[in-house]
Amino acid sequence: MTEHSLTRREFLAALLGVAGAAGLAGCAGAQEVGAGPVVTSRNLTSVALGARLRARAVDVDLGGRTVSTWAYGDTVPGIPLRVTAGDRVRVEVANELPVETSVHWHGLAIGNDMDGVPGLTTPAIAPGGRFTYDFVVSDPGTHWFHPHTGLQLDSGLYAPLIVDDPREPGRYDKEWIVVLDDWTDGVGPSADQIFARLTQSAPESGDGMPMGRMDHGMGMVDGGDVDYPLLLVNGRPPSDPEVLRVKPGDRVRIRIINAGADTVFTVAIGGHRLRVTHSDGYPVQPLETSAVRIGMGERYDVIVKVADGVFPLVAQPHGKPGYARALIRSGTGNVPDTARPSELDTYPADVSALRATPGAVLPGRDPDITEDIILSGSMAPYRWTINGAVYGDARPLTVRPGQSMRLRLSNMSMMSHPIHLHGHSFQVGAAGGSGPRKDTILIPPMAAVGVDLAADNPGRWMLHCHNAYHAEAGMMTRLEYTA
């Protein structure tokens, strides 16, 4: 029996006073997300079925420095929302912010009207207003939620959304959620100030040109557009890291979520190999590696057999200074003084190394429709485009229900772009082939990749770069169903 399933069962028993409860709890039985004790990944306080979420201004302690930010509840990240595949979930969101907000359930292929994109799928929630999201969760795995309004993603408004699969054996002793973030709120300029600065850069300034800094001789990596004053794991800076405790020899499932706005990370654990088991919630054929590269919006689950001692879990940003870290403690010993595990010097596993498990393969089918998606842009003027257009000018992609669709994504810029499609997952490579199933794919500079999807969820869906600044500067389009 894994810890998380015990936690969940105990939790449900406490919440509903019954065992094996199913169906929808009324609001009277609802718990408030973000109102519980401070949550660490050892303490997966969770709410299923009926939940309340407060988007609000809070002060959080970032390792001795208190900053004001916006968050879900009292903590950054927000308390994980944990449900079981098949659950119907109602989440009442109270907007206590001074501006409109929204919640997008990143990774869930739910009904279009609950997708949380103001102006497209779901109404914005006015300041002081409330909205109840009500949907059935079909997609197990490691997901997350965040606003789909302006640059709010670059505040503390994010939290894990874990969907347990009752059919999954769970061959591990313990699990942790590790949320990575690039942080500026209250420490550096606000997201709006950063965006204003980026969009005001003059063409001749050449300031902050993302021209492929070299990374340990491994080739070109782009460094994002923003240097952040802090990089966080589970809301904690490297100077005051979270300590993840475990018994030596235990196998831990680590659910890694990149909630950053502008930072690609490579994650490694000193002295350990990682066994990658899931990508964006979908199982992959287990892959042993020393490090994992993770773009914004992506999730990877890894299993680690923890040795005896104290080990750093480090997330190194691509082409930027600093690092984020947590500590894993299974025994006695001192905190290692080298911040940088040598595992980070190996080439990290990325999407090209992964293969879907047979059960995760999208049924093979030749595409009925193929669309080219060209990603390009510039720093000065600050403009990021899909097929040459910024969002307001973009011609939406169209598909008919039941069609199979291929997207040929080509990156014609020197920045990488994590491209996310709402309401669907896709297979990397051809449907029926061996590539992983995902909903967000990091496309390196000047690279191209094809993905196939099944048009099985009618509506109007966003397809965009998960770099918050690129999306805000126009790198978004829509996939729309026609009759």
Ligand code: C2O
């Ligand atoms: Cu994670 Cu359009 O979002």
Ligand code: CU
């Ligand atoms: Cu981008």
